[in-house]
Amino acid sequence: MQYVVVSFSHKNTDIEVRERLAFPDEEMKRRALERLLKTEGVGEAMLLSTCNRVEFLVSTSIPSSALHSIFELLHLHSGLSIEELEGRADVYEDEGAVHHVFSVASSLDSLVVGETQIAGQLKDAFRFAFENGYCSQKISRLIHYAFKCAAEVRNSTEISKNPVSVAGAAVSQAKEVMGGNLGGFTGLVVGAGEMSEIVAKHLVANGCNVIIFNRSMENAKKVADAVGDRVDIEPFHALADYINRYRLLFSATGAPHPVITREMVDPASFERHWFDLAVPRDIEDIDDVTVNIYAVDDLKEIVDNNLALRKEQARKAYEIVGRYTIDFFKWLQTLMIDPLIKDVREQARRAAISEIERAVKKGFISPESRKNVEKLVHNAFNKFLHTPTVQLRDVAEQPRADTIIEAMKYIFKTDTEVKMADKYKCEFVMKDDIR
Numbered sequence: 001m002q003y004v005v006v007s008f009s010h011k012n013t014d015i016e017v018r019e020r021l022a023f024p025d026e027e028m029k030r031r032a033l034e035r036l037l038k039t040e041g042v043g044e045a046m047l048l049s050t051c052n053r054v055e056f057l058v059s060t061s062i063p064s065s066a067l068h069s070i071f072e073l074l075h076l077h078s079g080l081s082i083e084e085l086e087g088r089a090d091v092y093e094d095e096g097a098v099h100h101v102f103s104v105a106s107s108l109d110s111l112v113v114g115e116t117q118i119a120g121q122l123k124d125a126f127r128f129a130f131e132n133g134y135c136s137q138k139i140s141r142l143i144h145y146a147f148k149c150a151a152e153v154r155n156s157t158e159i160s161k162n163p164v165s166v167a168g169a170a171v172s173q174a175k176e177v178m179g180g181n182l183g184g185f186t187g188l189v190v191g192a193g194e195m196s197e198i199v200a201k202h203l204v205a206n207g208c209n210v211i212i213f214n215r216s217m218e219n220a221k222k223v224a225d226a227v228g229d230r231v232d233i234e235p236f237h238a239l240a241d242y243i244n245r246y247r248l249l250f251s252a253t254g255a256p257h258p259v260i261t262r263e264m265v266d267p268a269s270f271e272r273h274w275f276d277l278a279v280p281r282d283i284e285d286i287d288d289v290t291v292n293i294y295a296v297d298d299l300k301e302i303v304d305n306n307l308a309l310r311k312e313q314a315r316k317a318y319e320i321v322g323r324y325t326i327d328f329f330k331w332l333q334t335l336m337i338d339p340l341i342k343d344v345r346e347q348a349r350r351a352a353i354s355e356i357e358r359a360v361k362k363g364f365i366s367p368e369s370r371k372n373v374e375k376l377v378h379n380a381f382n383k384f385l386h387t388p389t390v391q392l393r394d395v396a397e398q399p400r401a402d403t404i405i406e407a408m409k410y411i412f413k414t415d416t417e418v419k420m421a422d423k424y425k426c427e428f429v430m431k432d433d434i435r
Helices: 015-021 027-038 063-078 083-090 095-105 117-131 137-156 166-177 192-206 217-227 236-239 298-361 367-395 401-411
Strands: 002-009 042-049 051-058 090-093 188-191 209-212 231-235 248-251 271-274 291-295
Touching: 002 015, 002 063, 002 095, 015 051, 015 063, 027 042, 027 063, 027 117, 042 063, 042 090, 042 117, 051 095, 051 137, 051 291, 063 083, 063 291, 090 095, 090 367, 095 117, 095 137, 095 231, 095 298, 117 192, 166 192, 166 271, 166 291, 166 298, 188 192, 188 236, 192 209, 192 217, 192 248, 192 401, 209 217, 209 236, 291 298, 291 401, 298 367, 298 401, 367 401
Parallel strands: 188 209, 188 248, 209 231, 248 271, 271 291
Antiparallel strands: 002 051, 002 090, 042 051
16 A cells, blocks of 8 residues: 655645635535545545645555546546646655655645644544544554654754744734734634634734624634633624724635625725635635735745745754654554564464463373473573564565565464554644644
8 A cells, every 4th residue: 555645735726726626614525535435446535625735645555546536536626627637736655645744744835834733734634534434544654653753843943933824924914014013903803713713812912802703603702712802702794894894804714605795895994904814715806995805825925034034944854854754664664563573473372382281181291390381482482583573673674574574474374454552643733822
């Protein structure tokens, strides 16, 4: 089985294309993954869809078949031609796929290098795929190790020091266009997801009052409680009464269609700055000179400044990612070898016990001597198996490992499979208060 990744991100597609590729709701993700898992050779699949990327990760024995199925699926989903999709996509296989996933988890592939929101998004994507049975052992191992790598990057570099997320970049841009100070202003925040919460926290930290709008008042209240002071909540249907009275608006709903339309906008005597952080976009194109709309891709200047500041740290981080990629494949070989060693030793133990029992029954060994004979045989097998055990563990780091392991499994008639008890719960994900 090999890992394959097909990636569409801010690096190879603009926001208009990412809108068409996005999977904003769970039902769309279910249909896509269920279709993909019907492909010959595809054993596991996972889908990551955020404002900056749409990526499929699969474990497959036939990479070409998996790629054909992914592009066909995206063609039907987006209406884009297969030729255009293939021309735009970044495709990674096996070692390249692992390196890419580790880079994404470590926030090195993000629009804002070092932002921490991607960790939560990747965790959610994995949890959705795992809990719905779309992935299991193969992808679980990879994601587990990806978060282990990301933790090392955070702890060993300053890549996430004073991290800036897309949400943080939007608030920074708002601060700049409002003259360098948000104190006393009111920001309208549409949506009650993680992005909205981060925006609200940044606004409050900059002295701005916040009003959160959402269809679920319960969810809006949860965000307000998490943010703290200077936050009010309103039902979504009240939004039209507010957007023509305040200068700042930030929207990140995850809706499949615009939630702020031209019909909601009235002329105003002051300039308004609206930040659309959703993909697909939340705000329709509005022909009004008083409304300035900023989409995710419009935050590029802040992103470029962020990248320059973090360039040296990113170099160190990529060295860690490269090392972890190599270590991951060594670890996989170890996972294959340890059960094999255990099984061979168990076969030896059972054979010895069987022969000792037969010898006792025939009177060749007295019952009183049985324990001593068992110890003797056990020590003999340990000595005999010591060198093969050491050699097998050394093989894990060599290219010929697969061939040797398969030969050993054939010789000893064992078909051991690693059973990962907890299948990993992504315990390496860390949360920050403001990203």
